[in-house]
Amino acid sequence: MTMPRCGLVVIFSLAAAVLVGAQQAPVFRASVDIVAVDAVVMRGRTPVTGLGPADFLVTDNGVPQNVDSVSQGTMPLDITIVLDFSNSIRDDFADFVQSASGMQQLLRPEDRWRWVGIFMEARELLPMRPATDPLPPIRRPDAVPATALADTLFLALVRPGEPARRHLVIVFTDGDDSWSILDSKRLPTIADRADAVLYAVMTGTPPAPQQAERGFAEQRARRWRDSQNALFDAVRASQGSVQRLSNRAQAFARIIEEFRSAYVLRYTPVGVDTPGWHTLSVTAAEPRGLTLRARRGYERR
């Protein structure tokens, strides 16, 4: 089965300029774009290694492309940790922070991370910085009575990735959103268009419909289910995954391992010069027994 999944798409633009004459010089530019798309290939729960360019089939806006090169696990990571500060997860907060902080040991000197908080609005707590820098202690305020989950994920996902770096967003949340401007139904589309891959480490579940009381409790349960489903759809659209492990340190380790195992495929696009959104298809040449997840498109400027 071929499933679209993980992948940062980066376009490298190599421009050559030729000056003819010193005065009133006409400038000729030759530009070659290289598209890089990452893809996770799994056999069951195990990442597959050792694949080469010939093992992948790529189409760009439906036009088959030649994969020039493939690398695995070499690109540095940009990780955005999205931390839910809302009252509803206060009991799990300290454990999550400890587990997320512990992830520092799994990161390399060239990796970077930033921390974003879900409050009643999105807040960037720490801008992108080397992941090996000391992390300040994290506490939560006593009261954060509402949660802008969709807005915060929008902020985390919206920034286009930097060339030669891969962007991973990990959100820790119960999935409840009570205060976003953004309609959470929009999240999957945003995640689909984003460079970053979204992983969710979940805690808590909304009450089942029959368990919720009438009135406000029922409304809240419905809202919670809707926003949580939107989050799951966004995770799928970005080619990430949802982790529900009670051992959150293990969940983080699994995410990093999976994300690092992604291949980066590079190709020089042929026959697809139009700017704007390009639809990608990446499949395995020999798909038997493999699950392949790769980005479904990229923006060409």
Added chain:
Amino acid sequence: MTTQLIRLGLACVLATSLLAQESLQSPPSGVVATALDLYAAGSVDTALATRPFDLHTAASAIGELDRWVGPTVEASAPAAAMAQWQRRAQVAARFAVDVTAQREITREVFAMPLGDPTREGPGSVLFHFQVPDIPPFDHERFSAPIVAWACAHMPADGPVAPWEEPWWMASIGLLQDAGEWRMLAGDPRESRQGDPTRAWERAVYAQVKVGHLAEAVARLGDRPRLRLATVVTRSASLIDLSQRFTVGGGSPVGGLFARPDVLRVLEDFARTVNSGRFAEFERALEALLNEPTLEAEVALRLAQLRVMRRDWPATTRWLDRAEAATTDDINRATVDYFRGWVFERAGREDDALRLYESAYTRFPQSPNLNTLLAAQLMRVGRRSEAAKVIEAFMLQPFDFGRRDLWRILVAGEGRYVRGYARRMREAQ
């Protein structure tokens, strides 16, 4: 201390009352009196530059104002003493509204002191946000007592001085911006008189009983802008569920206009409102359409009442009329924002994108508009632009200037407060 604040979002976070605020601060004494001396001597800019209320709660500021004005003079006192007291009272009333008007007005965001941030230490930056130069109280809890106190010191009879009209309009704007609908509209059933030891509380209850708008009409006479302010107040008080602060705490979940997803929430809310009430407000607004200076605003408000009910044809008609009657950037941006929403709801997403872009060009600091626009930009793969639009406000440290266009409309005279204050000074 004021720079160590946590930004949590909306005013409704704090269910604390003004009484609770009193305990948070230890205001400096003498700052207000010094500024008042400067203001009375005509050094208005110098007086305002001292930001005399910044470290005060409304209660402590009013205490300072009271001390500067001096004890009330009995009616039997010599005329010179009475005139002297009245002169100082009116200076203080102008000063109080002027200083409050100079503060940035906000509802969407505010700063909340973290108890004693000095104990947190430098390692706690993850949820402490450096917010330079932000006063330690939120605006909306400040306006009601200040305006109520100042109103009690305004001339009640005799010829209307030129500065009085802008004073009244500024004070109405402050209360509308703060959502003090009850104080504006008045409530004759209000029987409380307040704690005798708290001047601000007595002033607030007295003003609620009479109604600030009624006082304005009594003093200035019937004027189109006052009629508009009355309709705006009545319609806003219908749909603002917050029952905001007047005395005591506000709602912990905030009001309709505190909600950031305002257009979506309003659609849900409109279903619960008796359509007769909408019709009543529409009739009152339509009666003001022929006032040339009000036409665009009135048409926008009529569109506002229709957009809530998803009546797209009527919304569009009113937006067309508003657009034809205005060149004001905020009005034009609001027209396009609403039009974009109409298209989005109708499934015409490319048209929505075009109109949100147009609105954004005119007014780039509205969280709601920016979010809707950025979502549309992402949809069509224009991600760099989406990032710019979102990060322009989400990554900024703190910006009191950013406001939702809907909120600006609801706040009525609120957007003109500084202009009124300037006119008041020029007329003195």
